[in-house]
Amino acid sequence: MSKENVLLSVENVGKQFEGNRVLKNINFSLEKGKILGLVGENGAGKSTLMKIIFGMNEIADTGGYEGEIYLDGEKINFKSPLDALNAGIGMVHQEFSLIPGFTAYENILLNMEKTKPSIISKIFGKKFETLDRQEMKKIAKDAIDTLGVQLDENALVSEMPVGHKQFIEIAREIDREKVKLLILDEPTAVLTESEAEILLKAMRKLADSGISIIFISHRLREIIEVCDTIVVLRDGVVVVEKPAEGLNVRQIAQWMVGRDVAGRKAVQVRDVDISESNKDVILDVEHLWVDMPGETVKDVSFSVKRGEIFGIGGLAGQGKLGISNGILGLFPAGGKVLLNGKELPLNSTFNALKGGIAFVSEDRRGVGLLLDESIDWNIAFNAMQVQNRFIKKKLGGLIKWRDDKAMKECADKYVNALQIKCTSTKQHARQLSGGNQQKVCLAKAFAMEPSLLLVSEPTRGIDVGAKALVLDSLRRHNNENDTTIIMVSSELEELRSICDRIAIVSEGKIAGILSPDADTAEFGLLMSGLSNLNEEGEEQ
Amino acid sequence: MKQKSQSVMRFLTGSAVPILFITISVIAIPLSNYSGLYLAREIVTRLCRDSFLVLSLLIPVMAGMGINFGMTLGAMAGQIGLIFITDWGINGAFGLFMAALIGTPIAILLGYFGGIVLNRAKGREMITSMMLSYFVSGIYQFFMLYLCGNIIPIKSPKLLLSRGYGIRNAITLNVAGGFDKLIRIPIGKVYVPFGTILLIAAACIFIMWFRRTKLGQDMRAVGQDMGVADASGIKVEKTRIESIIISTMLACYGQIIYLQNIGTLNTYNGADQASLFAAASLLVGGATVSKATIPNAIIGTALFHLMFVVMPMAGKNLTGSAMLGEYFRMFISYGVVTIALVLHAWKRHKDKEMGRALLREISSENTGK
Numbered sequence: 001m002s003k004e005n006v007l008l009s010v011e012n013v014g015k016q017f018e019g020n021r022v023l024k025n026i027n028f029s030l031e032k033g034k035i036l037g038l039v040g041e042n043g044a045g046k047s048t049l050m051k052i053i054f055g056m057n058e059i060a061d062t063g064g065y066e067g068e069i070y071l072d073g074e075k076i077n078f079k080s081p082l083d084a085l086n087a088g089i090g091m092v093h094q095e096f097s098l099i100p101g102f103t104a105y106e107n108i109l110l111n112m113e114k115t116k117p118s119i120i121s122k123i124f125g126k127k128f129e130t131l132d133r134q135e136m137k138k139i140a141k142d143a144i145d146t147l148g149v150q151l152d153e154n155a156l157v158s159e160m161p162v163g164h165k166q167f168i169e170i171a172r173e174i175d176r177e178k179v180k181l182l183i184l185d186e187p188t189a190v191l192t193e194s195e196a197e198i199l200l201k202a203m204r205k206l207a208d209s210g211i212s213i214i215f216i217s218h219r220l221r222e223i224i225e226v227c228d229t230i231v232v233l234r235d236g237v238v239v240v241e242k243p244a245e246g247l248n249v250r251q252i253a254q255w256m257v258g259r260d261v262a263g264r265k266a267v268q269v270r271d272v273d274i275s276e277s278n279k280d281v282i283l284d285v286e287h288l289w290v291d292m293p294g295e296t297v298k299d300v301s302f303s304v305k306r307g308e309i310f311g312i313g314g315l316a317g318q319g320k321l322g323i324s325n326g327i328l329g330l331f332p333a334g335g336k337v338l339l340n341g342k343e344l345p346l347n348s349t350f351n352a353l354k355g356g357i358a359f360v361s362e363d364r365r366g367v368g369l370l371l372d373e374s375i376d377w378n379i380a381f382n383a384m385q386v387q388n389r390f391i392k393k394k395l396g397g398l399i400k401w402r403d404d405k406a407m408k409e410c411a412d413k414y415v416n417a418l419q420i421k422c423t424s425t426k427q428h429a430r431q432l433s434g435g436n437q438q439k440v441c442l443a444k445a446f447a448m449e450p451s452l453l454l455v456s457e458p459t460r461g462i463d464v465g466a467k468a469l470v471l472d473s474l475r476r477h478n479n480e481n482d483t484t485i486i487m488v489s490s491e492l493e494e495l496r497s498i499c500d501r502i503a504i505v506s507e508g509k510i511a512g513i514l515s516p517d518a519d520t521a522e523f524g525l526l527m528s529g530l531s532n533l534n535e536e537g538e539e540q
Numbered sequence: 541m542k543q544k545s546q547s548v549m550r551f552l553t554g555s556a557v558p559i560l561f562i563t564i565s566v567i568a569i570p571l572s573n574y575s576g577l578y579l580a581r582e583i584v585t586r587l588c589r590d591s592f593l594v595l596s597l598l599i600p601v602m603a604g605m606g607i608n609f610g611m612t613l614g615a616m617a618g619q620i621g622l623i624f625i626t627d628w629g630i631n632g633a634f635g636l637f638m639a640a641l642i643g644t645p646i647a648i649l650l651g652y653f654g655g656i657v658l659n660r661a662k663g664r665e666m667i668t669s670m671m672l673s674y675f676v677s678g679i680y681q682f683f684m685l686y687l688c689g690n691i692i693p694i695k696s697p698k699l700l701l702s703r704g705y706g707i708r709n710a711i712t713l714n715v716a717g718g719f720d721k722l723i724r725i726p727i728g729k730v731y732v733p734f735g736t737i738l739l740i741a742a743a744c745i746f747i748m749w750f751r752r753t754k755l756g757q758d759m760r761a762v763g764q765d766m767g768v769a770d771a772s773g774i775k776v777e778k779t780r781i782e783s784i785i786i787s788t789m790l791a792c793y794g795q796i797i798y799l800q801n802i803g804t805l806n807t808y809n810g811a812d813q814a815s816l817f818a819a820a821s822l823l824v825g826g827a828t829v830s831k832a833t834i835p836n837a838i839i840g841t842a843l844f845h846l847m848f849v850v851m852p853m854a855g856k857n858l859t860g861s862a863m864l865g866e867y868f869r870m871f872i873s874y875g876v877v878t879i880a881l882v883l884h885a886w887k888r889h890k891d892k893e894m895g896r897a898l899l900r901e902i903s904s905e906n907t908g909k
């Protein structure tokens with residue numbers, strides 16, 4: 001590796017948060033125009049490392065870091081992200097940093113607006129120049145085109161699908177002049193497969209134009225596909241730094257976790273009678289329609305037996321996400337939903353929760369957590385609000401107060417079961433790594449001890465090792481508490497590993513319901529919406 | 541169909557405050573027995589008198605600082621300007637411009653100070669700006685009562701208290717009507733002061749233009765999300781201070797316009813209620829503490845003052861007691877702010893609910909087809 005071609009080199013970097021060491025002696029370097037894949041388990045320290053490089057205030061506020069970082073041969077010591085931006089580093093965070101009420105182009109050019117001078121501005125200064133919106137739109141459009149994605153630069157960001165927001169953020173970073181290094185922290189977690197594909201292509205294009213990229217993802221296939229080198233972090237230490245050429249997913253996963261992850265023995269599967277003759281139905285959905293933009297449900301009927309795990313799969317945009325959101329009343333919906341034989345009023349979230357349904361949304365950023373509250377408080381919150389649990393009554397119910405002890409016990413239980421990486425249950429949710437926040441969302445739903453649990457994309461943002469853990473905990477919860485589970489996921493393998501039956505949604509309807517042991521080809525046919533055609537073909 | 545009912549709901553909750561006040565007015569107008577002509581005259585006068593003050597509240601709302609009750613500071617600056625030109629005997633519109641000229645640096649200074657204080661109270665701007673105005677009011681009174689005539693030279697004995705220093709409480713302004721009389725044209729039987737209207741129009745144009753400047757864009761960004769704005773390199777604190785300075789300056793001019801219409805200056809408590817009435821007007825117009833437009837300001841001013849005129853008489857006619865009529869007037873002006881704020885809190889709750897629904901829409905995975 002020629003020394004002059006190196007853009008970034010990280011030497012002996014370490015970091016601790018109040019005595020909790022998260023990074024130790026990190027060394028790696030990145031060449032110009034190359035893509036580096038950074039992988040590691042949830043809480044391994046990936047985001048923290050990136051925050052250090054980007055000069056985030058959070059790092060300085062918590063005592064700074066050890067070691068040195070060189071950019072273009074010069075030692076960097078950023079006081080704030082602004083210095084990093086000026087030095088040519090752009091970062092897209094795990095959390096969005098867009099202004100919701102602004103349009104796409106306003107966001108792309110945030111604080112880099114093009115302006116026209118006027119007499120007034122000549123007297124009072126540049127701040128009083130008026131915006132040249134035409135020019136701004138043109139520049140934004142160019143940046144969007146560079147990424148190769150179709151989106152309207154005039155659309156309000158608050159009305160955009162998550163995937164598009166991600167592109168807006170990236171467009172903003174590449175639009176800066178002299179950007180040399182782009183840091184992407186799990187940009188694909190919220191993207192559909194086709195969108196992720198576009199992003200990977202765009203990354204390649206940017207790299208070819210000389211920009212170096214650090215790419216964080218839990219989808220190891222993407223890492224192998226797009227990266228030149230990979231760096232594996234385990235418990236805050238670099239365990240592997242290698243060219244990505246010739247690596248496979250299993251090998252990387254093994255490095256991440258430190259043991260072989262394949263060959264997991266599934267938790268013992270309970271027998272639930274899923275035949276027609278079993279009349280013990282917990283949820284009956286008849287002709288449900290849901291008006292959820294991008295995930296429209298047209299006409300869906302199915303029934304879920306008490307105690308089973310019912311999977312809903314299908315390609316993105318076909319309506320699988322709409323079903324759970326519709327039942328919970330988060331979008332306008334119609335049709336009939338019977339819970340325990342009683343009709344559940346649609347379009348009313350509280351009633352759904354009251355009725356014993358718990359929901360883990362696919363969108364942990366939007367509805368998930370109270371970031372500035374502790375973990376135990378987050379876990380107990382819904383149970384307390386909706387079901388009056390964790391409340392001690394004194395004087396015959398006249399005085400009520402929180403049962404802190406019970407809350408802590410409950411939180412401890414889930415922190416153990418889901419291996420939530422934290423210093424204690426009193427730690428604020430904000431201080432958790434992205435994947436561990438997702439686990440808290442799950443724990444929160446478990447704590448409600450629902451009779452019916454709806455989980456949507458439960459393993460999003462979860463590392464390969466912990467995925468199994470999350471799935472096992474669903475299975476175990478189902479076993480021990482007799483909780484019926486409906487799980488929506490875009491990962492078929494995940495569904496097949498724990499579900500009793502799997503419904504495949506296509507074009508807003510259920511294309512078919514299969515047993516998890518069914519042939520992969522059968523699933524493929526249902527997903528592509530071709531099964532009917534095929535059957536006809538066979539009959540001929 | 542669900543979608544449609546949702547958008548109707550959105551409109552209704554969005555305009556709940558104006559609708560409530562229109563309803564009250566519709567009931568109260570016939571009870572008051574006022575003629576249409578009288579009401580038209582009153583509304584025109586009061587629109588010209590108050591709109592400018594209300595407009596001065598718009599920019600801090602844009603910057604996410606809520607209603608700037610500290611605009612009282614600007615009103616005080618305007619009054620100081622008026623007292624000086626009255627002392628110097630400058631008359632007419634020119635005198636008013638001079639007053640504005642004197643008031644401007646004072647307003648800038650006070651606005652800067654106010655901005656700094658509000659930066660220390662992020663998230664509690666409204667109550668802080670209210671407290672701030674009480675505090676500065678104390679300094680202002682000290683200035684008027686002890687410094688004027690003592691350290692600050694005031695010649696005219698008509699302005700001074702008999703003891704030789706300190707400004708009198710009620711001052712007749714010889715610049716009265718300076719703007720109103722400039723271009724006064726009758727439309728039907730209603731005299732319309734186009735001079736003042738031109739100034740109000742200028743303020744509207746300024747605000748519209750300002751929204752399109754880089755600074756205006758920065759304020760919008762800061763108003764929506766300080767964290768994101770800061771991360772993109774916008775100087776958040778500075779921008780917020782600037783919004784308060786502009787608001788204070790506009791309030792200074794607004795108070796001058798207000799007082800030239802009234803004709804007398806209440807030195808010690810004339811500015812106190814300026815912010816209360818302006819805030820009430822803006823809220824009645826359907827503005828919220830996070831979104832306020834020029835139409836909100838103008839419509840709100842008209843509606844609030846319509847009520848202000850009609851209610852005492854309606855109260856009197858209804859109960860037969862003049863005392864009660866007066867009580868009604870007080871009740872309205874304070875009640876309005878409370879009701880508007882409560883309704884606003886309710887509306888915000890509703891908005892949040894709808895916003896949450898919206899948020900979920902956004903978060904849906906979307907192939908874009």
Ligand SMILES: Nc1ncnc2c1ncn2[C@@H]1O[C@H](COP(=O)(O)OP(=O)(O)OP(=O)(O)O)[C@@H](O)[C@H]1O
Nearest residue numbers: 017022042043044045046047048431432433434435
């Ligand atoms: N501000 C903070 N205060 C205290 N601890 C923190 C803070 N930020 C992060 N941590 C801790 O540092 C560790 C590493 O977190 P980090 O966010 O870097 O993980 P990550 O590798 O990005 O994980 P994920 O894949 O889940 O996003 C975690 O254990 C987390 O709890």
Ligand SMILES: [Mg+2]
Nearest residue numbers: 047094433434
């Ligand atoms: Mg992370």
